[in-house]
Amino acid sequence: MTQGPVLIIGAASDIGRATAHAFAAKGHAIQLAARNSARLAADQTDIAVRYGVSVTLHDCDALATESHAGFVDSLPELPQIAVCVVGVLGDQAQNERDIQAAVAVMRANYEGPASLLAVLANRFERRGTGTLVGISSVAGIRGRASNYVYGSAKAGFTAFLSGLRNRLAKKGVHVVTVLPGFVNTQMTAGMDLPAKLTAEPQEVGEAIARAVAKGRNIIYVRPIWQIIMLIIRHIPEAVFKKLSL
Amino acid sequence: MMLSGWGRYPRLDTRLEAPRGEEALRALLADPLIARGNGRAYGDAAIGAPLTAQMRSFNRMIAFDATSGQLVAEAGVQLAEIISAFLPRGFFPLVTPGTKFVTLGGAIAADVHGKNHHKDGSFAACLDWIDVMGPDGVVTRCSRDENADLFAWTVGGMGLTGVILRAALRLRRVESAWIRQTLLPAANIDEAMDLFERNDAATYSVAWIDCLSRGAGLGRSLVMLGEHATRAELDLKRAASPFDIGRRPSLAVPFDAPSGLLNSLSVRAFNEAYYWKGRSGAGESYVNWDSYFYPLDALLNWNRIYGRNGFAQFQCVLPLESSARGMRALLEMISNAGAGSFLAVLKRFGAQESRFSFPMLGYTLALDFPVNARMLTLMDRLDRIVLEHGGRFYLAKDSRMSAATLAASDPRAQAFRDLRQSQSLTGRFRSAQSERLAL
Numbered sequence: 171m172t173q174g175p176v177l178i179i180g181a182a183s184d185i186g187r188a189t190a191h192a193f194a195a196k197g198h199a200i201q202l203a204a205r206n207s208a209r210l211a212a213d214q215t216d217i218a219v220r221y222g223v224s225v226t227l228h229d230c231d232a233l234a235t236e237s238h239a240g241f242v243d244s245l246p247e248l249p250q251i252a253v254c255v256v257g258v259l260g261d262q263a264q265n266e267r268d269i270q271a272a273v274a275v276m277r278a279n280y281e282g283p284a285s286l287l288a289v290l291a292n293r294f295e296r297r298g299t300g301t302l303v304g305i306s307s308v309a310g311i312r313g314r315a316s317n318y319v320y321g322s323a324k325a326g327f328t329a330f331l332s333g334l335r336n337r338l339a340k341k342g343v344h345v346v347t348v349l350p351g352f353v354n355t356q357m358t359a360g361m362d363l364p365a366k367l368t369a370e371p372q373e374v375g376e377a378i379a380r381a382v383a384k385g386r387n388i389i390y391v392r393p394i395w396q397i398i399m400l401i402i403r404h405i406p407e408a409v410f411k412k413l414s415l
Numbered sequence: 416m417m418l419s420g421w422g423r424y425p426r427l428d429t430r431l432e433a434p435r436g437e438e439a440l441r442a443l444l445a446d447p448l449i450a451r452g453n454g455r456a457y458g459d460a461a462i463g464a465p466l467t468a469q470m471r472s473f474n475r476m477i478a479f480d481a482t483s484g485q486l487v488a489e490a491g492v493q494l495a496e497i498i499s500a501f502l503p504r505g506f507f508p509l510v511t512p513g514t515k516f517v518t519l520g521g522a523i524a525a526d527v528h529g530k531n532h533h534k535d536g537s538f539a540a541c542l543d544w545i546d547v548m549g550p551d552g553v554v555t556r557c558s559r560d561e562n563a564d565l566f567a568w569t570v571g572g573m574g575l576t577g578v579i580l581r582a583a584l585r586l587r588r589v590e591s592a593w594i595r596q597t598l599l600p601a602a603n604i605d606e607a608m609d610l611f612e613r614n615d616a617a618t619y620s621v622a623w624i625d626c627l628s629r630g631a632g633l634g635r636s637l638v639m640l641g642e643h644a645t646r647a648e649l650d651l652k653r654a655a656s657p658f659d660i661g662r663r664p665s666l667a668v669p670f671d672a673p674s675g676l677l678n679s680l681s682v683r684a685f686n687e688a689y690y691w692k693g694r695s696g697a698g699e700s701y702v703n704w705d706s707y708f709y710p711l712d713a714l715l716n717w718n719r720i721y722g723r724n725g726f727a728q729f730q731c732v733l734p735l736e737s738s739a740r741g742m743r744a745l746l747e748m749i750s751n752a753g754a755g756s757f758l759a760v761l762k763r764f765g766a767q768e769s770r771f772s773f774p775m776l777g778y779t780l781a782l783d784f785p786v787n788a789r790m791l792t793l794m795d796r797l798d799r800i801v802l803e804h805g806g807r808f809y810l811a812k813d814s815r816m817s818a819a820t821l822a823a824s825d826p827r828a829q830a831f832r833d834l835r836q837s838q839s840l841t842g843r844f845r846s847a848q849s850e851r852l853a854l
């Protein structure tokens with residue numbers, strides 16, 4: 171059974187790649203988008219060999235917002251589902267010293283992803299169908315000293331997704347917000363993450379495919395994160411500001 | 416960090432790196448290393464001394480030819496992935512060990528075998544070529560025709576000739592996901608071996624063996640034969656979607672069992688029940704591929720049932736001419752010790768020519784024991800019986816044998832050692848096992 175194409179923006183990332191596998195396994199054609207997409211040739215072949223679906227490569231620079239409309243026009247077909255996995259963690263200490271580095275993190279986690287989904291949202295709205303998926307972060311729920319530059323950009327992106335969902339709810343277009351928690355990826359390589367809280371990229375990819383199929387609004391990949399964030403949300407600010415989290 | 420194999424014994428300190436791509440791997444070659452796939456070797460074969468290269472990110476499939484059934488894939492691809500991609504298209508691995516969570520690289524390095532060894536040979540039989548990164552970082556393609564020596568030593572070479580990067584393997588065509596199983600009870604070891612000899616034509620054959628029974632019932636077994644079911648022989652419902660077996664539930668062992676859980680009493684009770692259930696259910700039945708080939712995979716983390724101290728596998732092969740005597744001696748030693756092995760498997764091997772692979776014409780016995788002083792002593796005694804009968808040991812399972820035992824069991828070890836020295840492999844590719852066994 172051939173299913174409508176799924177666009178993965180940020181396909182060179184571990185979560186992007188795993189998400190592509192999860193949708194290809196369900197029979198969807200796959201559009202892999204990233205900067206310098208030619209380097210994804212091995213993934214293109216891998217997915218095509220495993221699942222017998224068509225896989226195409228597309229250059230996309232999330233920071234070049236003026237190019238986004240042209241990028242969407244250049245796709246062989248407007249996707250049925252678009253997943254935006256774009257983001258960079260950055261280095262909080264560096265971001266505090268070097269404001270330009272901080273701005274780059276803000277742009278990569280908010281401006282770029284929001285711009286891409288905004289362009290796709292308008293096309294999907296015109297067509298009257300489709301699902302948009304944005305990978306945001308639990309770090310966007312409350313700013314913490316250890317990563318608030320990244321967290322603030324993700325907070326903006328989460329709010330953008332929520333607004334988009336609200337706007338498109340009656341237009342046949344669905345928006346899914348994904349808050350993965352810790353994931354064992356290149357982004358977190360070398361960090362000492364607690365095993366029970368850390369998902370594998372494959373888990374995230376499968377959770378996204380499931381969330382799309384079920385029309386979920388907001389998902390945490392491992393349920394424990396929902397509880398953790400519930401607690402973090404409810405700590406009074408007077409206490410919160412003194413914590414080191 | 417501390418790392419162990421599937422048996423969780425021994426736990427050893429190693430530096431673990433997970434290179435992404437050939438360049439990153441090449442850069443690691445400054446230190447002696449061993450490649451690690453999914454960590455399913457039982458002992459210390461995939462623990463680097465000092466560096467372990469986790470090959471998990473080398474997991475792409477590269478090409479598939481549906482006419483020849485040839486798959487080209489990177490070494491980190493697991494058999495489970497191959498099955499889920501190609502069984503729906505009518506292909507199955509030609510040779511598979513008892514777990515599908517083994518990587519291609521691991522399967523080649525250990526030259527694994529399956530229930531069809533007597534007919535189809537070891538994993539080597541399905542290989543067309545292998546790409547190996549040598550000590551200088553150069554990648555060499557080898558096959559039976561091209562760089563034939565490297566190919567011959569790499570298959571079964573436990574990763575000690577270089578890092579296996581990718582391979583071309585041929586899959587077998589199958590008409591369904593079902594196996595027609597024939598269950599034959601054997602009252603003792605002689606009957607079991609007789610059943611293997613008489614059923615040499617079966618594609619798959621293996622026996623579960625009760626290693627606690629004694630006397631006239633020594634080595635009583637359930638011999639299981641299997642054939643890939645044709646579509647025509649399936650009932651209508653299954654024939655309609657012959658590759659669909661439905662969802663198979665998997666259970667996880669959530670914590671380490673207390674180490675005394677598997678004692679001779681509990682294993683004896685289990686064996687008794689299992690044997691009589693098998694006897695009463697003897698005959699033909701249809702079993703799905705997952706339950707037939709990988710019964711333990713459904714119990715995720717089953718290695719925890721032996722508790723925190725882990726367990727050691729013992730797998731040997733005895734030449735055909737001494738098998739009957741040798742197996743008796745081994746089983747008597749085990750049953751007298753009252754050493755309950757949860758998993759005990761007997762299997763007839765076919766002939767195999769190889770440089771350093773485990774299988775040879777004869778019978779193989781695989782057992783596992785909890786790790787404690789008494790069991791380690793027992794296994795040393797079993798080693799001696801194997802040596803007396805001209806047998807040898809499976810390095811993918813081994814975690815504790817001595818270099819002297821290896822040397823006495825396998826004259827090929829010296830040739831392998833010489834080769835490694837002459838090709839500057841000794842200082843480059845090194846595992847805790849190769850150190851222990853002086854390879």
